[in-house]
Each structure stands twice: as C-alpha cells, then as structure tokens.
Amino acid sequence: MLWRGGRGLLLGLAAAAAAAAAAARWLGWWSGRAGLRLFVPEELARYRGGPGDPGLYLALLGRVYDVSSGRRHYEPGAHYSGFAGRDASRAFVTGDYSEAGLVDDVADLSFSEVLTLQNWLSFYEKNYKFVGRVTGRFYGEDGLPTPALSHVEAMISRGTEAGRRALEEKQMFPPCNAEWRSRRGGRLWCSPESGGVSRDWVGVPRKLYKPGAKEPHCVCVRTTGPPSGQAPGLPVYTNRGDLDHPGLGEYTGCPPLASSCSFLP
The missing domain is CATH 3.10.120.10 (Cytochrome b5-like heme/steroid binding domain)
Known part of the structure; x- marks a missing residue:
C-alpha cells in the first residue's frame, strides 16, 4: 500500500x-x-x-x-x-x-x-x-x-x-519540471503540481532507473515520512520518505535536499 x-x-x-x-x-x-x-x-x-x-x-x-x-x-x-x-x-x-x-x-x-x-x-x-x-x-x-x-x-x-x-508509480514518483536555455543552461525542479500530480509535498529531483530503459528520467521524490509500500501500523524506522529507493540516483552537483537543480550549458 x-x-x-x-x-x-x-x-x-x-x-x-x-x-x-x-x-x-x-x-x-x-x-x-x-x-x-x-x-x-x-x-x-x-x-x-x-x-x-x-x-x-x-x-x-x-x-x-x-x-x-x-x-x-x-x-x-x-x-x-x-x-x-x-x-x-x-x-x-x-x-x-x-x-x-x-x-x-x-x-x-x-x-x-x-x-x-x-x-x-x-x-x-x-x-x-x-x-x-x-x-x-x-x-x-x-x-x-x-x-x-x-x-x-x-x-x-x-x-x-x-x-x-x-499510475501508482507516477503518484509515488511524479515527473520533474524541466527547462533548457542555450545560454543559461538547464534546470530541473519540483513543485506541488509537477508532473500533473497534485500533492501535499514538493520533493527533490532524482534520476529514476527503470529496467529496460536506456536512460533514467527525472522524478520528484518525497523526503519525509515512511517509505512508500510500508504496511500501515508498523513502526517508522526511517523518516526519509522514498530517498532510499534502490532505483534512484542523485544528480551530480545538485544539493541532496534541494528542490531545484541548475546545470550550466
């Protein structure tokens, strides 16, 4: 669940x-x-x-x-x-x-x-x-x-x-917002509506690696609360949301808990 x-x-x-x-x-x-x-x-x-x-x-x-x-x-x-x-x-x-x-x-x-x-x-x-x-x-x-x-x-x-x-995966890992400008470089960021998923948390950008996919794609990851899939009623052993999901990777040069990451051209 x-x-x-x-x-x-x-x-x-x-x-x-x-x-x-x-x-x-x-x-x-x-x-x-x-x-x-x-x-x-x-x-x-x-x-x-x-x-x-x-x-x-x-x-x-x-x-x-x-x-x-x-x-x-x-x-x-x-x-x-x-x-x-x-x-x-x-x-x-x-x-x-x-x-x-x-x-x-x-x-x-x-x-x-x-x-x-x-x-x-x-x-x-x-x-x-x-x-x-x-x-x-x-x-x-x-x-x-x-x-x-x-x-x-x-x-x-x-x-x-x-x-x-x-649909469950999209709710768990909504897609990031993204933009790219030739002079200013690129930016990935999360918001309460990013990916078309309305929620009460913002999240941080992470790479999501999926089996069979050639490249990872950017998703927003919840940073607090129990991990998704933990059965209700069990003790909360972590308060890191889904940050420890094995399919995720950080973006180089982006602070781990930043909701926005910028990249130079």
Whole structure:
C-alpha cells in the first residue's frame, strides 16, 4: 500500500479502480446472452445504409451496433462509411481506412491499442443500440467467444493492470519540471503540481532507473515520512520518505535536499 500523503493519490487509484471495473464490465458483455441475433459477415455487409439496405450497422470486436442515429457519419459517402456493414476493429486504432486496413485482425496490437478499443466499446455501448454478434474471428457459429476474443480479454486485463501500476508509480514518483536555455543552461525542479500530480509535498529531483530503459528520467521524490509500500501500523524506522529507493540516483552537483537543480550549458 502506498503512502497516502498526496491528495492526488486517492483520486488516481480511484480512477484505476474504475478502469478495472470498466474492463470487467466489457468482459461481461462478451459472456453468453440468450436471444442475441447472430449475423454472418455476408449478411452484415447488407447493412451499409444505402438505398434498399435493411439498416446501417457496424461491428466492433464482433459486437454489432445499429448506428442509424449517426447516419451522417457512416452512410455511403460519409467519412466513416468504410466501417459500415463489417467488423473493422483494427482501423479504430490504426486509422487506416483502406480496404486492407478495414479488417478485424487485432492480434498484433499493443496493450495500449487494445485499451483504445475498449474505450471505443464504451462509446458505442453508450451511444448506439447493440443488436447482436457477427460470426467469424471473435464469435463462433454458436455465438460464443472464440480464442481470438479470449486473447483480447486477456490483453485488456493485463493492460488495465499495467496502467494501474504505472499510475501508482507516477503518484509515488511524479515527473520533474524541466527547462533548457542555450545560454543559461538547464534546470530541473519540483513543485506541488509537477508532473500533473497534485500533492501535499514538493520533493527533490532524482534520476529514476527503470529496467529496460536506456536512460533514467527525472522524478520528484518525497523526503519525509515512511517509505512508500510500508504496511500501515508498523513502526517508522526511517523518516526519509522514498530517498532510499534502490532505483534512484542523485544528480551530480545538485544539493541532496534541494528542490531545484541548475546545470550550466
């Protein structure tokens, strides 16, 4: 459990918890539902919103939505008309609206890109009517999820967890403010709002070394109180905040407890 001194920490963790809950909700959408309509791709292709077409539908990760209320965006000739009548999940992330890009293959997307798809799912669930599923990559002929969809589920779960950890780290080690001028040199400094993290401490600049990273980056480090991660209720054996974290290093020529470090050009 992290030290709770910062005002932004509770809000940040609440946001992470909300994201995790949202991910669980999205995964729940993909579980079995009775009475859902199943489309084969050839049938869904008829729903492009043209004259004589039975409707205007699109699919995302196998889920089919009626987007008739957004006709001006998806009807023939509109900017997003390529999404109509098919599952073009990949293009929601890549922005490739060519025929080669308007496909449902998302197997090689990154965690952040898959989380972007989750955000799009939220958008369509909120704004359009869910009408069924399209068989193929994400749902079988029985309407149940395929291994490809299970892979997406796993990536969403892992990406959400990675985002939670990154948020916790940012709350623990907010990025420094930085500036560089050719004549005056550079400056790194901390403030109660640096890194976009509102807190009730300022901190001092330190290098944070992360496994796999080529270079350290500047973070602000709390200098008082128990170290982050210390279980509540235990005796405080140090009052140095996170200064003794093994992944940190001092800046040469900068006083150890200075909140601002200047460097000559």
